[in-house]
Amino acid sequence: MRGNNHFDVIIIGGSYAGLAAAMSLGRALRKVLIIDSGKPCNRQTPHSHNFLTRDGNTPAEIAAIGKEQVLKYDTVQFYTGLATSGVKTEAGFEVCTDKGDTFSAVKLIFATGIADEQPAIPGFAECWGISVIHCPYCHGYEVKKEKTGILANGDMAFDLVN
Numbered sequence: 001m002r003g004n005n006h007f008d009v010i011i012i013g014g015s016y017a018g019l020a021a022a023m024s025l026g027r028a029l030r031k032v033l034i035i036d037s038g039k040p041c042n043r044q045t046p047h048s049h050n051f052l053t054r055d056g057n058t059p060a061e062i063a064a065i066g067k068e069q070v071l072k073y074d075t076v077q078f079y080t081g082l083a084t085s086g087v088k089t090e091a092g093f094e095v096c097t098d099k100g101d102t103f104s105a106v107k108l109i110f111a112t113g114i115a116d117e118q119p120a121i122p123g124f125a126e127c128w129g130i131s132v133i134h135c136p137y138c139h140g141y142e143v144k145k146e147k148t149g150i151l152a153n154g155d156m157a158f159d160l161v162n
């Protein structure tokens with residue numbers, strides 16, 4: 001960490017969304033802190049697809065390129081850790097981490113992504129993003145012409161089969 005613990009903006013979550021927000025803010029000369037626990041939703045998938053210029057890269061490679069570009073701006077700092085609590089203060093917000101650090105900022109951005117709720121099927125979690133795929137546009141091409149089972153809870157899934 002450089003400097004003191006007060007920022008214009010704290011971004012919780014330093015994957016693609018958090019890094020993108022940090023780039024815009026950093027370039028606008030806002031003093032930004034990204035707090036990231038390093039567990040993006042796609043971390044288990046071997047290759048990302050359907051993203052122009054990065055088709056076939058691993059999720060970690062894409063994030064590393066993003067992080068390198070964002071951290072070239074000296075207005076942006078990156079903290080590895082989990083934000084465990086946050087409170088509203090008169091001047092903005094105060095955020096505490098699992099390492100016992102406290103940071104304050106005028107604005108707070110949540111870029112924490114989503115948590116995929118998985119069914120309690122043995123082996124499902126281990127195969128998530130590998131042979132159990134969530135999106136035909138991201139990973140369907142790689143399994144074309146293979147036998148496919150559909151696990152669905154709505155009509156939209158059947159639509160995607162086509």
Ligand SMILES: Cc1cc2nc3c(=O)[nH]c(=O)nc-3n(C[C@H](O)[C@H](O)[C@H](O)COP(=O)(O)OP(=O)(O)OC[C@H]3O[C@@H](n4cnc5c(N)ncnc54)[C@H](O)[C@@H]3O)c2cc1C
Pocket residue numbers: 012013014015016017018035036037038039040041042043044045047048049050051081082083084111112113114116128129130134138139
């Ligand atoms: C299995 C799988 C495969 C995918 N494949 C593709 C693909 O091939 N192509 C494609 O375009 N899209 C793909 N996606 C979608 C893509 O991964 C998401 O759209 C993207 O990751 C969303 O980015 P995000 O920054 O919003 O969230 P995430 O990438 O999930 O990142 C959220 C970040 O916030 C951090 N975080 C959460 N809570 C805290 C906290 N309290 N304190 C600190 N940090 C915190 C997490 O550690 C994580 O780093 C895939 C998704 C999944 C699940």
